[in-house]
Amino acid sequence: MTIQVNGESIFTKETANVKMAEVIECPDCAFEFGVIHEQSDRKGLYTCPNCEAANYEALYLQQQKEIREAADLHLKAILELQRIQSLVSKVDDSVHRPIGVALVELEEKFQKIHDEWSK
Numbered sequence: 055m056t057i058q059v060n061g062e063s064i065f066t067k068e069t070a071n072v073k074m075a076e077v078i079e080c081p082d083c084a085f086e087f088g089v090i091h092e093q094s095d096r097k098g099l100y101t102c103p104n105c106e107a108a109n110y111e112a113l114y115l116q117q118q119k120e121i122r123e124a125a126d127l128h129l130k131a132i133l134e135l136q137r138i139q140s141l142v143s144k145v146d147d148s149v150h151r152p153i154g155v156a157l158v159e160l161e162e163k164f165q166k167i168h169d170e171w172s173k
């Protein structure tokens with residue numbers, strides 16, 4: 055039986071079934087696991103659970119970085135457009151209005167990216 059410690063299910067050798075098993079070592083990271091854990095659809099082939107987890111982690115971090123960069127770019131564009139809008143508003147209403155439309159669109163996009171980011 056496992057016990058819960060800080061959201062982790064842990065157990066000791068004494069409380070688990072100890073079996074004699076053939077163990078395979080990942081050639082990339084040296085993580086060891088039972089040869090019984092071959093790919094279900096491709097017999098005799100293995101994917102390392104440790105490398106898989108590391109790949110997912112790296113992918114997740116990269117996605118988070120890209121979302122943050124996109125949010126930063128949108129925010130910069132919004133601030134720049136607001137600055138231009140304030141300069142133009144006194145001079146030319148025909149330019150001021152399309153800038154206002156673009157600003158609303160950018161702010162909506164920024165909100166979507168921000169919502170995605172803070173999930």
Ligand SMILES: [Zn+2]
Pocket residue numbers: 080081082083084085102103104105106
């Ligand atoms: Zn590995």
